[in-house]
Amino acid sequence: GEDVEQSLFLSVREGDSSVINCTYTDSSSTYLYWYKQEPGAGLQLLTYIFSNMDMKQDQRLTVLLNKKDKHLSLRIADTQTGDSAIYFCAEIDSSASKIIFGSGTRLSIRP
Amino acid sequence: EAGVAQSPRYKIIEKRQSVAFWCNPISGHATLYWYQQILGQGPKLLIQFQNNGVVDDSQLPKDRFSAERLKGVDSTLKIQPAKLEDSAVYLCASSSERDQPQHFGDGTRLSIL
Secondary structure, X not given: OOOEEEOOEEEEEOOOOEEEEEEEXXXXXXXXXXXXXXXXXXXXXXXXXXXXXXXXXXXXXXXXXXXXXXXXXXXXXXXXXXXXXXXXXXXXXXXXOOEEEOOOEEEEEXX | OOOOEEEOOEEEEOOOOOEEEEEEOOOOOOEEEEEEXXXXXXXXXXXXXXXXXXXXXXXXXXXXEEEEOOOOOOEEEEEOOOOHHHOEEEEEEEEOOOOOOOEEOOOEEEEEO
């Protein structure tokens, strides 16, 4: 079945760039998403990319998609303390019937 | 626009008791989802509605979980009877259509004693 994998933790220094990586298995995914979850809150949609795109930029966020390797990444430029959260990668399957989430990457910011 | 509303925010019950959660999606959103998020994991889809019809409930433990969306707007998720392993955050999400981005509520944190 479909699977989405992420590393569990990432620690970066404030002001540096953060790169969160994700791999997925469904080659026919139509959309891939990045969600942010802060403590005690639901998931906030950060950005998404269509499968026919290689890159999408939105202010401090850059999403890169390598369809050949089924690899998705999220780059956060100039990481701030407010970026501390768990980041979930997700894909929507080709039939658009359900979204599959990774286990999340916990991003921590050190001064 | 108002976001997805869920209540209650927290619920503590004993095992074998019953519990119900309520969700009000974003106005006009046809698709509604219920997810279970166990601590340290990503959300797992329990059930998906398109208007008031069920699209996917393949991962819903139907012996104890039930959900309805009678008028195609609000939805309730019920657990009866609850087990210890049901301790989790229950998230509701909605989207304008099935292949559009989903918007999440803040969830209900359920603790089973």
